[in-house]
Amino acid sequence: MEKPFILHMLTTAKNLSPFDVNMALDAGWVSALPYTNVEASEVQGLVQDAIFSRSTKNLTRTGIFIGGRDTKQAMDMLKTAKRSMVPPFEVSVFADPSGAFTTAAGMVASAEHELITKFDTTLEGKTILALGGTGPVGQAAAVIAAQAGAKVIIIGRQLEKAQHVADMCNNEFGDGKITILAGADADKAEYIKTADVVFATGAAGIELLSAELIALAPQLKVAADVNAVPPSGIAGVDAFHNGTAIEGSISKAVGIGALAIGNVKYHTQNSLLKKMISSDKPVYLHFEHAFEVARDYMATRR
């Protein structure tokens, strides 16, 4: 008899996210078990307990999901998990803290789609402002876009914090091969003059880009907002917008709202959870893989 699919779901938080649980079960995992308040030092023990209790054949039906809220912590846990494998006793691992990796992938892939279809260009060389970009989604989106060749500036209310996050993104997630810059929120009016793309990834209910600033943006092409709670993060972009022209934009910029991004995110997370099940060889999945999947998904719509 075929053994059931088991996903061991690790989080540093005190609870799993019901979002991830629903997603995991809907992707085909039969059983999703929570491990909460997990500390980095416990990852090796948990992983090895998981790999040594099934035959190698059934390990292809076993997986580990890493949640939590902190991107660096999740990436560190993913690395520890990978190091803890004892081939052929090895299982797939997928890190998606706060769903940030798949959300960011959905946002960047959606923005790229608009660049290609409406402006006949790509992310390569574009100037991108990640507004409220110090959080998990902003970090992952900045890294993904930078890896695709964009010039990304993380904008935060405290320049020092934004700089710290940018450095962390460059070194920890970009292996030193990308150069994300940092800027202060107070200087937005200056930055917006050269921006091609804006990502709004701040806290829900805070307007990060006003109509006045949009009117000052001569080369803005795409503005994407992950906030689904009014007021929206970008003036004139609501949750339902999906390549919709932004009123008052002198450069005919289009907006992408939270529901359009959410749709791509949903598809991406679902695909990655399924990939863990269908892959013959163990896979280690994070924001890069999320972006590949999201990009492929958007390409099918062109």
Added chain:
Amino acid sequence: MEKRSILHMLDPMPNNSPFDVNMAMDAGFDVLMPYSNVKLDSVYRLTQDAIFSRSPAGIKRTGLFIGGRDLELAMDMLDACKQAMVPPFEVSVFADPSGAFTTAAALVACVEQALKAHHAKELKDCRVLVFGGTGPVGIATGIIASLAGADTALVDHLLLDSALDVAKAFNRRFGCTLKGECARTEEDKATLIAEVDIIFCAAKAGVQVLSSAVLKAAQHLKVVGDVNAVPPLGIEGIKRSDLGAPLANAINAPGAVAVGALAVGDIKYQLQHEMLNFMLSTDEPVYLDFREAFNKARDILIQKK
């Protein structure tokens, strides 16, 4: 429609072990529910919540598993579960903290089989030492061997008092006759093993307890069993897959044979699987600990012959 089978997995630790989770799913439980940071005084209420929420037919498809790392606490929890049952509202309970009960049961059963096959002896004819004797696997190994009639001593690597305290506590609780010993140095080990027939090694993974030099001291050694699968292994010269292979390093105990960690692991795996399976198939509720584990491990080895 038949109700889905549910295993409520009680654990005093912050998280369950993914090992037990995989094993329980593979044994056929449909749904596993983890309960972490469980305190002994909540076990009564948790048990009654589990038994009073299903009909007697549904209860047959319900079980309790007790994990954790602490052997005494697990046994206390098993007792608390038993006391909370209100027949016919009663479910099966299986305690296997750190997998120690099934590991120890498999270890002793494999060694017993090698003892019979290669030396035509019984456990009750033997003097036994358990290195790593104050850890969960070591204690369970000692109790099983002692209850089977062997003259058994638990060995601590730091303090004699630790070994004596543990021996005393479990002798009172389970009616066994464990002794306590301490082996800090190579000389201590050599002195201890000189006269014994069986050595169990249940020390930490990756720690060599007995070197070839120490093994020379053994005069009557018949069987060694080791549960350490991470090199260096617990006993020099043993191989992980040994199941009655000669232990050449014990040069003054010709005929001594070895049982390695993978051989024990195979039986342990099958044993835990069958114990979990038994909870689902039994008509009468069962309470499973190291004693039932040992009986079943013996059965498994007999069937394999």
